[in-house]
Amino acid sequence: MSGSEKKLVDANLSVGFVAKRSGVKVSTLHFYETKGLIRSWRNNGNQRRYKPDVLRRIAVIKAAQAMGITLEDIKHTLSTLPEQRTPTKQDWAELSKRWQTQLDEKIHYMQRLRDRVNGCIGCGCLSMAKCPIYNKEDHLGEEHSGAVLLERD
Numbered sequence: 001m002s003g004s005e006k007k008l009v010d011a012n013l014s015v016g017f018v019a020k021r022s023g024v025k026v027s028t029l030h031f032y033e034t035k036g037l038i039r040s041w042r043n044n045g046n047q048r049r050y051k052p053d054v055l056r057r058i059a060v061i062k063a064a065q066a067m068g069i070t071l072e073d074i075k076h077t078l079s080t081l082p083e084q085r086t087p088t089k090q091d092w093a094e095l096s097k098r099w100q101t102q103l104d105e106k107i108h109y110m111q112r113l114r115d116r117v118n119g120c121i122g123c124g125c126l127s128m129a130k131c132p133i134y135n136k137e138d139h140l141g142e143e144h145s146g147a148v149l150l151e152r153d
Helices: 003-009 015-022 026-034 054-066 071-078 089-116
Strands: 048-050
Touching: 015 026, 015 048, 015 054, 026 054, 054 071, 054 089, 071 089
Parallel strands: none
Antiparallel strands: none
């Protein structure tokens, strides 16, 4: 058994080991804790310790972040698990379904941006000399500020 494998058998992982094994910084682990995404406890020496399943939980967090899911959404979704347990393979299938709709919406939005970006930035401004959608008297400003044209279907 390698040192790494032995560490995982122990239910007492150090913050340094978890950071190295999960590929995140120690400060990120602390941040995740303050956000309620992971949990640790303190040993007699007042050092943080983690259970081995925290590695899977961090992997879920990283995968969700890579998909563009916010930490708040990740926290909310993980909180639906009984007793804040670490997601199983079946749990992951259910969790990821919740995010698919969000991903589809983001993909659709990005496709609209891609298709419109070369002709107009969608801001509704009056300053573009060759604006394809001239915003006479700034009527778009009455609706909304910012890139209002990009928000429309």
